[in-house]
């Protein structure tokens with residue numbers, strides 16, 4: 001082989017391995033290391049977030065709200081409307097909260113925006129991270145507290161927002177699937193990515209949709225990033241449970257559980273039903289798809305060539321407890337309750353948890 005070819009090959013090998021193994025250098029604190037010196041300043045901010053926002057590292061209500069906030073900030077972005085269609089993941093929901101928190105789709109986010117603003121000012125984050133960085137950092141750190149979650153990426157360097165996002169860019173639970181898929185397409189997401197992002201509803205509860213169901217979780221395990229949400233959404237309703245359904249809500253057969261109309265429709269839509277079903281009993285596939293879609297969401301509208309990859313500051317999430325590693329039917333439910341929507345593949349065989357049918361308790365706030 002000519003010498004020139006050898007040089008080219010070895011240069012390629014070096015470039016590839018450098019890309020795969022980013023070398024970490026020690027941080028001045030003598031404890032951590034980072035792949036870029038700018039990432040070192042994030043470690044104390046992460047600690048502060050864990051202690052003050054997430055109660056020492058829980059997968060709690062503030063984590064759920066922080067994850068929702070990553071979405072409601074980022075989705076303020078439109079390819080078709082150009083620069084006037086919002087700056088995406090730019091922190092505008094915090095910097096221009098007087099405007100954006102008035103949008104009806106942002107209902108219920110006031111408290112977490114205030115808590116994060118306070119956390120940002122107290123943790124020494126001002127000047128290190130922008131509001132847009134902080135929202136995505138808090139979301140990624142929070143998700144790491146939920147067993148079963150993927151370790152989300154974090155890129156540093158979102159400039160401050162210069163204007164609020166326009167109204168009507170955040171999807172509503174009353175929207176049709178056509179409207180939702182078109183909105184996501186206009187932000188650069190395909191239908192498979194929409195389903196992947198909805199894994200977020202595995203760690204979710206509702207606060208504002210139905211005043212008589214405050215704290216109602218979207219699945220029976222809101223403290224775990226597991227696949228139960230995808231199973232339970234497909235269970236056939238069993239009738240009225242004593243609370244009047246509100247607009248944007250539809251009946252779940254599990255008492256106390258919130259089922260929003262848009263999730264129910266996306267689970268049953270022929271464009272998404274097979275991707276939806278593919279996540280059932282396939283934790284790795286769901287977690288991986290969510291991680292990839294979140295990596296895209298977190299930098300929506302941003303110039304990533306000017307950002308620094310500081311993903312190493314995000315804690316490694318815990319695995320699911322063994323007893324939750326498989327999808328199951330909740331007590332009293334079986335395959336006969338499934339409204340199968342994917343015609344291409346059979347519904348996975350799941351066992352039923354023992355015990356009586358019980359209501360699911362609200363998530364403590």
Ligand code: HEM
Pocket residue numbers: 061064065067068071107108171172173174180197198200201203204205206207208209210248260262
């Ligand atoms: C089709 C798109 C979506 C619609 C229509 C939608 C709608 C909703 C609604 C209505 C709620 C309950 C609000 C309340 O009553 O307090 C909610 C909660 C939540 N959403 Fe979504 N959502 C969508 C996509 C997403 C995405 C992409 C994410 C994150 C990546 C996300 C994360 C969450 C989380 C974590 C909660 C729970 C918040 C809490 O527990 O306080 N959602 N969503």
